[in-house]
Amino acid sequence: MANKYPVTSATTLKPGEMKCFDVNGERVIVARVENEYYAFEELCSHEDFPLWYGALKKGYRVECSLHGAQFDIRDGQPVFEPATRPIKTYPLSIENDTIFVELPE
Ligand code: FES
Secondary structure: OEEEEEEEEHHHOOOOOEEEEEEOOEEEEEEEEOOEEEEEEOEOOOOOOEHHHOEEEOOOEEEOOOOOOEEEOOOOOEEEOOOOOOOOEEOEEEEOOEEEEEEEO
16 A cells, blocks of 8 residues: 655756655655656665765766765666665656655555
């Protein structure tokens, strides 16, 4: 089971931007690539560093600013070392300009 939570307005984020939000006690990053939005967990799987300190890269990637690991924000898979474990991603939807994220119970 999952619960769906309103997070922010879709217009809050510009293309290429990401922000971290508290969603029902979880820290969740919402990123915008062109006009697509993705949600994933805050911390890098390498050494738990906040990914929102890093940057969005071309090809749907987020780069951790501590040691340079990169993850595909569509499925959370690591695509560049030193990270070898995926990060969690969350289903996201937009209704009437509001972004909703689904978190597991
Ligand atoms: S903590 Fe992210 S690459 Fe090391």
